[in-house]
Amino acid sequence: MSFQNLGLIEPILKALETEGYSNPTPIQAQAIPQVLERRDLLGCAQTGTGKTAAFSLPVLQLLHERKVPHRHIRTLVLTPTRELAIQINDSLTAYGRNLHVGHTVIFGGVSQNPQTDALRKNPGILVATPGRLLDLMQQGYVDLSHLEIFILDEADRMLDMGFINDVKRVIAKLPPRKQTLFFSATMPPEIQKLADSLLHNPVKVEVTPPSSTVDKIDQSLYYTNRADKVKLLIHLLKELPIKNALVFTRTKHGADKVVRMLQKASISSSAIHGNKSQNQRQNALNNFKEGKIRILVATDIAARGIDIDELPYVFNCDLPEVPETYVHRIGRTGRAGLSGKSISFCDQEQLDEWKAIRKLIGKDIDIVQDHPFPMDTTVTPAPRPSPSNQSRPPRRDFRRR
Ligand code: AMP
Numbered sequence: 001m002s003f004q005n006l007g008l009i010e011p012i013l014k015a016l017e018t019e020g021y022s023n024p025t026p027i028q029a030q031a032i033p034q035v036l037e038r039r040d041l042l043g044c045a046q047t048g049t050g051k052t053a054a055f056s057l058p059v060l061q062l063l064h065e066r067k068v069p070h071r072h073i074r075t076l077v078l079t080p081t082r083e084l085a086i087q088i089n090d091s092l093t094a095y096g097r098n099l100h101v102g103h104t105v106i107f108g109g110v111s112q113n114p115q116t117d118a119l120r121k122n123p124g125i126l127v128a129t130p131g132r133l134l135d136l137m138q139q140g141y142v143d144l145s146h147l148e149i150f151i152l153d154e155a156d157r158m159l160d161m162g163f164i165n166d167v168k169r170v171i172a173k174l175p176p177r178k179q180t181l182f183f184s185a186t187m188p189p190e191i192q193k194l195a196d197s198l199l200h201n202p203v204k205v206e207v208t209p210p211s212s213t214v215d216k217i218d219q220s221l222y223y224t225n226r227a228d229k230v231k232l233l234i235h236l237l238k239e240l241p242i243k244n245a246l247v248f249t250r251t252k253h254g255a256d257k258v259v260r261m262l263q264k265a266s267i268s269s270s271a272i273h274g275n276k277s278q279n280q281r282q283n284a285l286n287n288f289k290e291g292k293i294r295i296l297v298a299t300d301i302a303a304r305g306i307d308i309d310e311l312p313y314v315f316n317c318d319l320p321e322v323p324e325t326y327v328h329r330i331g332r333t334g335r336a337g338l339s340g341k342s343i344s345f346c347d348q349e350q351l352d353e354w355k356a357i358r359k360l361i362g363k364d365i366d367i368v369q370d371h372p373f374p375m376d377t378t379v380t381p382a383p384r385p386s387p388s389n390q391s392r393p394p395r396r397d398f399r400r401r
């Protein structure tokens with residue numbers, strides 16, 4: 001199966017070539033022709049399966065082909081996290097580079113002014129997280145009355161994160177006649193009900209979750225404090241027989257900080273992230289592969305596409321916001337039948353992320369309690385939308401789960 005067989009137009013095929021995609025993933029092969037036929041879609045798929053392109057490519061094509069006299073928001077992509085929203089918007093930029101379909105992204109936690117400026121231009125596609133969208137809708141900045149396509153991404157995570165009522169409030173404001181693409185990794189009853197109420201005779205597409213591939217990786221977790229993470233990393237690098245390791249951080253700044261502290265501790269390392277030039281990244285990767293440096297520190301975006309054959313250890317200095325990203329990160333070790341180990345650090349702020357990862361992985365992971373930098377449990381964790389004792393760190397009397 002090739003992209004040429006899916007009914008995609010030349011400017012999109014060219015963009016895919018630029019991206020270096022040679023073949024569609026299973027969800028893309030199944031979904032793209034159906035979405036181009038304007039069918040509703042129910043996609044059971046997680047991040048990492050190529051689902052972003054599965055909806056972005058046909059949507060870009062439909063908007064490009066169906067010209068309208070005035071600019072309006074014609075497609076809404078609703079996604080639970082800021083990280084996903086940014087990724088989707090970046091994907092639209094990449095896949096739509098040879099088309100003239102405007103798009104923008106809105107999410108909370110930052111000033112709304114640049115977002116409202118962008119909304120005044122009536123982008124064809126709006127990518128949004130639910131809270132900020134509702135807020136800007138209430139302030140009158142978002143007109144969805146001309147919406148043609150609605151995409152609900154990661155519906156089950158919306159439920160887990162306590163956003164489902166916001167999602168329903170947004171849905172209540174959408175025009176009744178529209179094409180709807182509904183994505184969810186799992187189908188709990190409430191999500192099934194929502195899907196039933198939204199979708200008309202949908203095509204169902206299901207792809208296998210990537211988590212099944214990580215069973216052979218020896219995973220462990222250390223509860224610690226945010227401020228102690230790099231100290232713990234240095235301690236482990238000194239104590240354990242670790243020849244080399246890939247260390248993930250959430251931010252570029254975090255990656256640079258880890259490298260600075262490792263170097264102070266005389267542990268050779270380099271960072272690869274979006275602020276480094278292609279040359280710098282390539283050099284760092286080559287030095288790592290050749291054993292000239294022991295540790296490569298990477299952000300998720302920079303680590304995409306890097307291929308290291310013999311990687312015995314992966315560290316998650318920060319847990320990823322998206323649980324599937326955990327699977328992708330640790331899946332870089334234990335390749336080609338070799339054994340692999342992943343070591344993750346979880347601080348007070350990341351208990352919910354850990355809970356989501358455990359749910360996705362579906363098995364218990366070793367909690368290492370005997371280490372010099374345990375989490376300070378005298379500080380009460382901040383209240384969370386869906387607290388669960390399962391995600392809390394062990395208290396004083398540390399016991400193996
Ligand atoms: P997603 O599941 O949409 O988050 O995509 C996961 C990753 O796969 C992203 O880094 C995409 O850039 C990449 N990707 C998506 N589709 C393809 C494809 N057909 N070939 C190669 N890489 C892809």
